[in-house]
Amino acid sequence: MKKVYGFLKSQKTGIIIGFTVTGLLIIGSLIMNFFPESYEGLSGEDITFFFNNPRPIHIWFYIMFVAFVMYGICIFFCTIDSLIRKVKARTSKIPLYGASIVHIGFLVTLAAHLIGGIWSEPGMPITIGDAWVQAGEYELKVTSLETTSYPNGMPRKIKAQMKIRKDGKETSDTLGFNNPVLLDSGTKQFLLRNYGNMPNGVVLTIGGETRAFNIKDVIAINGSKMLLANLYLPPQFRMPVIQLVSEGKDGKYEQAYVRIGRQNAQNVKGVNVIFEDIKSMPAVVVTPKENPSIPLTLVAIGCFGSGMILVIFRTAYKMVRV
Secondary structure (H helix, E strand, O other), X not given: OHHHHHHHOOXXXXXXXXXXHHHHHHHHHHHHHHOHHHHOOOOOOOOHHHHHOOOHHHHHHHHHHHHHHHHHHHHXXXXXXXXXXXXXXXXXXXXXXXXXXXXXXXXHHHHHHHHHHHHOEEOOOEEEOOOOEEEOOEEEEEEXXXXXXXXXXXXXXXXXXXXXXXXXXXXXXXXXXXXXXXXXXXXXXEEEEEEEEEEEEEEEEEOOEEEEEEOOOEEEEOOEEEXXXXXXXXXXXXXXXXXXXXXXXHHOEEEEEEEEOHHHOEEEOOEEEEEEEEEEEEEEEEEEEEOOOHHHHHHHHHHHHHHHHHHHHHHHHHHHHO
């Protein structure tokens, strides 16, 4: 039993397993790169994919999973052994516990990855604009969208200001590609998937009067009520087109299509209708995700931060003494 314990707490064992995991990660990345068809359906940190679709090509992952478990066990026993030795030596200097706290951070990180990989649940993408959109028990909307780009046109920084509402209470948050909106102590995430401007209405001139309308508005044209049913954009049509629908005789519906541009004025119900312009609003596409591992991740960050501060403090103190 002592030999097993000695093997598990050995620093050499941890180093060998650590390099093994790194090598398997490299092999797995290459396999996924050259055989992407075998990994269709794999999303984010979800590891249930490998257990729900067992295949020989996934053997690298199964070996790596066992190695990760062994790595966690080694860190656990190594940390326990270190703490026992410090307690027996009656070590009272707090900075000496820095390395052990960092090891605890590693353990918590491994647990967070395991929990997130098994129990995280991504939802369907949601488009959010300047109107409230329901997302589970929350409502969200975009109040502003700021973007900067590199000279080659690639996005540099995306910052969407969000309003979140629940039970009548509103809060604000910032959404970005590396800055998800976190709710419910971090267990609910909204991840930025895409961004841009989304059409939300049109500008029409009806009988010489210019007004802005939203899609699905009912418009009065020469005494008749018409529904602004749809806005079609390329590639559906060669140019933007609106669809107007009204109830005709015998319960049948009458439709009229108006293309954008003053030169494409259309006579509708005896009145000239001109499709002048498209109104747009800032919008984002987000993926909601239930991730129970986020609180543990925050704990791990706290352990790493405090542990490293103690290690640096101890190192600096020793250098000053020398």
